[in-house]
Amino acid sequence: MNSTLFVLASLDGLSYAALVFLVSVGLSLIFGVLRIVNVAHGSLYAFGAYLAASLSLLVTPISPWLTYPALLVASLVIGIVAGGLIERLLLSRVYGREEVLQLLITFAVFMIMDNLQRMIWGVQPIYAAEPLKLLPNVSIFGVSYTSYQVIVLPIVAVLALFGLRYFLRRTLMGAVILAVTEDREAATAIGINAQRVYLITFIIGATLAALGGALASPTTSLVPGMGTEMIVLSFAVAATAGLGQIEGTAITALAIGMARAFVIYLQPEFEVLVPYLIMVAVLLVRPEGLFGATKLRKI
Amino acid sequence: MKKTGKALKLLAGVSLLLGVLGGSATAQDKPKELKIGITTFLSGPAAVFGEPGKAAAEMIAADINKKGGIGGVPVALSFVDEGAGGEALVSNYRRLVQDEKVDATFASISSGSCNQLVPLAEDLKMLNFMWDCGAASILEAKKYRYSFRSQANATPEMLAVLVYLLKTKPNFKTIAVVNQDYAWGRESWEIFSTALKQMKPDVQVVAELFPKFGAPDYSTEVSRLMALRPDVVFTTSWGGDLDTLVRQAGQRGLLQQSTFVLAIGESSVQRLGKDLPEGLIIGARGDHWFLHPEKKNDAAFKAFNEAFKAKTGSMPIYPVYHMAQAFAALQGAYDKAIKANGGKWPTREQVVDAAPNLEFVGFGRPVKLRAEDNQGLEAQLVGVTKKADGFNHMVLDNMMIFDAAAITTPAGQKSVEWLKTLKPDFVKMDVPVFQHGK
Numbered sequence A: 001m002n003s004t005l006f007v008l009a010s011l012d013g014l015s016y017a018a019l020v021f022l023v024s025v026g027l028s029l030i031f032g033v034l035r036i037v038n039v040a041h042g043s044l045y046a047f048g049a050y051l052a053a054s055l056s057l058l059v060t061p062i063s064p065w066l067t068y069p070a071l072l073v074a075s076l077v078i079g080i081v082a083g084g085l086i087e088r089l090l091l092s093r094v095y096g097r098e099e100v101l102q103l104l105i106t107f108a109v110f111m112i113m114d115n116l117q118r119m120i121w122g123v124q125p126i127y128a129a130e131p132l133k134l135l136p137n138v139s140i141f142g143v144s145y146t147s148y149q150v151i152v153l154p155i156v157a158v159l160a161l162f163g164l165r166y167f168l169r170r171t172l173m174g175a176v177i178l179a180v181t182e183d184r185e186a187a188t189a190i191g192i193n194a195q196r197v198y199l200i201t202f203i204i205g206a207t208l209a210a211l212g213g214a215l216a217s218p219t220t221s222l223v224p225g226m227g228t229e230m231i232v233l234s235f236a237v238a239a240t241a242g243l244g245q246i247e248g249t250a251i252t253a254l255a256i257g258m259a260r261a262f263v264i265y266l267q268p269e270f271e272v273l274v275p276y277l278i279m280v281a282v283l284l285v286r287p288e289g290l291f292g293a294t295k296l297r298k299i
Numbered sequence B: 001m002k003k004t005g006k007a008l009k010l011l012a013g014v015s016l017l018l019g020v021l022g023g024s025a026t027a028q029d030k031p032k033e034l035k036i037g038i039t040t041f042l043s044g045p046a047a048v049f050g051e052p053g054k055a056a057a058e059m060i061a062a063d064i065n066k067k068g069g070i071g072g073v074p075v076a077l078s079f080v081d082e083g084a085g086g087e088a089l090v091s092n093y094r095r096l097v098q099d100e101k102v103d104a105t106f107a108s109i110s111s112g113s114c115n116q117l118v119p120l121a122e123d124l125k126m127l128n129f130m131w132d133c134g135a136a137s138i139l140e141a142k143k144y145r146y147s148f149r150s151q152a153n154a155t156p157e158m159l160a161v162l163v164y165l166l167k168t169k170p171n172f173k174t175i176a177v178v179n180q181d182y183a184w185g186r187e188s189w190e191i192f193s194t195a196l197k198q199m200k201p202d203v204q205v206v207a208e209l210f211p212k213f214g215a216p217d218y219s220t221e222v223s224r225l226m227a228l229r230p231d232v233v234f235t236t237s238w239g240g241d242l243d244t245l246v247r248q249a250g251q252r253g254l255l256q257q258s259t260f261v262l263a264i265g266e267s268s269v270q271r272l273g274k275d276l277p278e279g280l281i282i283g284a285r286g287d288h289w290f291l292h293p294e295k296k297n298d299a300a301f302k303a304f305n306e307a308f309k310a311k312t313g314s315m316p317i318y319p320v321y322h323m324a325q326a327f328a329a330l331q332g333a334y335d336k337a338i339k340a341n342g343g344k345w346p347t348r349e350q351v352v353d354a355a356p357n358l359e360f361v362g363f364g365r366p367v368k369l370r371a372e373d374n375q376g377l378e379a380q381l382v383g384v385t386k387k388a389d390g391f392n393h394m395v396l397d398n399m400m401i402f403d404a405a406a407i408t409t410p411a412g413q414k415s416v417e418w419l420k421t422l423k424p425d426f427v428k429m430d431v432p433v434f435q436h437g438k
Helices: A003-034 A041-059 A064-093 A099-121 A147-170 A172-182 A184-189 A194-216 A226-241 A246-266 A274-285 B002-029 B047-066 B086-099 B111-123 B137-141 B154-168 B183-199 B219-228 B239-251 B265-275 B299-312 B318-340 B348-354 B415-419 B424-428
Strands: A137-140 A143-146 B034-040 B075-081 B104-106 B128-130 B147-149 B174-178 B204-209 B232-235 B259-262 B281-283 B367-369 B380-386 B395-402
Touching (some): A003 A147, A003 A172, A041 A194, A064 A099, A099 A226, A137 A147, A143 B219, A147 A172, A172 A184, A226 A246, A226 A274, B047 B239, B047 B318, B075 B086, B086 B111, B111 B128, B111 B183, B128 B318, B137 B147, B154 B183, B183 B424, B232 B239, B265 B281, B318 B367
Parallel strands (some): B259 B281
């Protein structure tokens, strides 16, 4: 592989990793605080994408630039409404119960949302590329890239990473979340409302999933089953990093994105396997994940 | 004489009674309804084909019933979701046959589903029309009695596209493939590339890319193809995958750089709208196009298309026409069997006996069920995208309609072996060309 192809593959890997990170980090955050593996995370991603596309198509005739706020609005609506409802109505009843019960409930939510998605948006692929079309392409070594994929997506992912770090480590609410994560009983004893912390954390995680979907919507066709694809990959990334590891998730998403891109250039038949080969290799050596530590704080 | 007379009267009475009983027995044999079980994708990505297929089935069944049914018997439909997966599909198929007592089935869209259900239909002695699945191997590996394919298979579908490419772009030197990583993507490329090697051995395959089925992103594949600059990019992808590939390629100029061949792109043309540029080669898995040059003025064809659009919001795509062919085959087989049975309602075995060599018409050229292997002989339409006034999407131009017999594997031969016997002059076959609107 020459230096030109190296740069091209790196750019492809970067844009892919940005989307994967946004979804994976929400999953990881929810597990880190709530100790629940949220299978419905993929549905939140899909709903974010579908709602963003619907809003984009709605506002485009008014002004195409309104599609950008539409992506954000869609993420927030799904994160707050769907995420809030799932946490309040279902998950809040099973905290501390058997893990298999929690898993089954989120799986049931996933199935319900998958069918709801089909009922609301149908089965024909939907595409709303206006945000992507608004920005010019950039040429790198004679190969054209969309600015949206190689500039906007990575910037949003970096902002999400640093924003989340800042929120958790520099704000009172972040400190409260960390306190509940560290020791729920002690935190409750000093007057922290753990239920509220769980709700807020789940909404943040759900919003990140929906944001991933919303940002993906201009680049891909929205189809039934898209949530399944993403949840499987997100689990691979989160598990490889170590569940609950935010920076680790970013590094792992980048590594898997890069590995996938390079494999497509060098040995494309291994493209599908790469994320899972990396996951298996890591978990065999470090069952807690690359950045996981069983005794340390989870976020 | 008196005794003889009495005996004759008794005999006549018994005969009359038997006649009445016999007559009423025949009338009872004619069922109240003809039950058809249909497997189709109602969930998952392939619902882009399954839902239009279901909508078509409901429309066609309503139309048949409005006209008095098949042989005077109204049809009733039951649907099973192929998206539920292998075991559920098999269980549901058994339920259709053994509990719901369907009279015939249309199974399936996926070749994987057909591979599971065709042997099962044989075990259950169930008349089955493989209404949309494309794997040639199913009927090439074994002779079945109860299953018939009411459309072509992947071999003529790919061969037609290849011959079109070679006729219209004879000087290309390099080609790349981007197919979905599952049975259809792999098999269709094997057919296409095997035939290509025979007909144009100097072509170099510069990339064979098989992204994951349902992949949301083709950026890396697009980058690689832009760097490789192949003359032709071939794909048999469909649904959301094809839409994503084409749009991402279009946004970055790849569609203008290479000649794209969308081997089953007919099903995406309307949905992709103006995102498709001119000059893309489009296949249709049969002679299917809502502006079919030989059918576009046919009143029934136009009425069906308009009714389908009114029901679903879009003009029909190939699975819709394949569904129409399955109904036409079923109706044809029943009509033929009823006629052979002296006008009486036939047994299932008699209907099965009537199906080989049956010729029927859906909404394209006539299709024939080849007796040797139950394979449907269906014409193939291939064209190139072109802008046209009055449409918010591309239309097909320079359409060629390939005669089924010329491009279908001969009975008794395996497709891949037959393809290896083809010569470069195969491409010289005479094929009529039709311009859009003429």
